[in-house]
Amino acid sequence: MRSRTLTLTAAAGAALLAIAALPANASGFSSGSASDTANPTSAQEGSVSAADLLAKVTSCSQISNGKYRTDDGTSASIPVCGKNGAVFWKADMDIDCDGQRTSKCNEDTDPWYQDDTAFHQSDGKPLRADSLPYVVVPSSSSIWNYSSAGIKGGGVVAVIYNNQVQYAVVGDTGPTKIIGEASYATGKALGINPDPENGGTDSGVTYILFKNSKVSPIESHGAAVTLGEELAKQFIRNN
Template identity: 80%
Template sequence: MRKRFAFVLAAAGLLAGSVTAGAHATTRGPAPAPASTKEGTVTAAQLLAKVQGCSQISSGKYRTDDETSANIPVCGANGAVFWKADMDIDCDGQVTSRCNEDTDPWFQDDTAFHQSDGEPLIADKLPYVVVPSPSSTWDYTKSGIKGGGVVAVIYNNKVQYAVVGDTGPTNIIGEASYATANALGIDPDPETGGAESGVTYIVFKNSSVSPIENHDKAVSVGDGLAKQFIQNN
């Protein structure tokens, strides 16, 4: 479900570090930085050069948050769809020390798509993107997009490959998992983190990663699809 970091950390009386809350240890602050912030061989500049314009395929536009105006279209390209928005943090799925009801006021213990063992995804481990639930504005399934589909997420000249892992409200766009944000250098705190703008999401049509939780495979498949995208657009 969509979240918005509407609370101030200090006002909520929350401090950095780890505290014990409920039945689990709650960890505040970002996870350790990933070993590499560059994935694959295609650069952010190469991908961004192919998404300068927009051939709108959505029948309307999306909000980035409940309080903003609807001004984000979903755009079509050869082999992909894309949008440019903000990034809110999805911490839903399996309970961990960083993603739980204590760290995230909007926490839900499930995701729209599940791991190969049937369990929900792990938001602070797996890079995934949230797509709007199907509506008259846009139905992602009719664009060749499905759970486990590959996404290139671009921010601050970095490329992070992710999968389609969850669905959100029908009128809002621009959300990804804790792990996605962390890898891109975005504050992943589900309550106060995220990026206000500057995030590009390129979702490759008719793509899939199986098992969905295999991030190395997402990178391998994504890099190949990114090369095709550059060649064909």
Template identity: 60%
Template sequence: MRALNSVRLVPAVLAPVLLATLAPPAVAQEGGGGAAAALLAKVQGCKQISHGKYRADDGAPANIPVCGGKGVVHWKADLDIDCDGRPSQVCNKRTDPYFQPETAFQDSRGGQLDSAALPYVVVPGASKMWNHRDAKVWGGGLAAVIYRGKVQYAVVGDTGPTDLIGEASYATARALGINPHPVRGGAGGEVTYIFFQGSQVEPIQSRAQAAKVGSALARKFLAGS
């Protein structure tokens, strides 16, 4: 993560009866406004699980807690653009002065993730304040990213500094209608990140699989008490 401008938890065969039982008050499909509102309603308030609070950018106040409960971890922050990983036409050393040709987690073939093509999110590096692994938020885990009535399902693809929070890939921003430019892009502090604990998308680089697993996990979360 940089201060710019400043799973397979679901089994391969999901029984039809389970899908019927877990029908939520709103259909949790990628991009759906109804899903966005329903998911936001489920994470109102914050039971803080981090031992301290994060900054959105260097020099910003430390006022963002990591919250948890009911099988999810969540926070509300800004969205800085992570263009790291496999070089592409839009993510490279020329377009991004902070570009790094690797991500914390790799694809199923051992290659770097492609920020331009794969929706992924960045979690803070493990520290005494909060350790994503202890919270069952792993590389390849599934997150729902919500912005202005839109939902984008994304995998956990990279880690950032231990004191900053709020970053996602070029592809995530673009899918949400956010300017994805690695220097001039991003969004303010109105982005909600919801991580489904213990989830895993396989293979991590499959955008279609992330959407499928994300929809099923969101349904289950919305159906819970």
């Protein structure tokens, strides 16, 4: 994030929750494979269209106690909104490059770089921002507590930009008063400049976070897409 503070809040371990409405083979608890961690090759993932998802989030029933800023120095104007089975917000996208040190994400490429993420891979290592699509949620505060809202590390997120849908996981936590951040891989897949210092986009990004969902292992992007599409279809049916 271009204006991030350097505080990283560790998240408590999240219990795996079954999603009763999903078919057994789409539960998101499969072991996945090493190939699932490869970079996504297309911004539009699955058959659920951006238009169908956006049609369900045209109005906001605010569940946060206040609103968030998109960057330091901007006014607090972004609420967290509640829907049946999900929460969502519409904001900018700053680029998060935290986690495993790579040629694209390191102290030289990112002035705010940290070598850890709030949630970790199945092998205990931090997430890899340049290959795994993930979203950053604000650390819990008096404004909003993501875990109390049913949002967990590894939870599925539909990220929508420029009429494209990209599935990601909840992978990191950020400042308590700022919202709108996703990993290098998320930005790149959506055609957003992924440079952590000068990239991102100032507006036009919708984040739909599906409650009580969890991809296992968190680093399996393939599992996130499979579960995400099922949850997106369910979200459209139920709203």
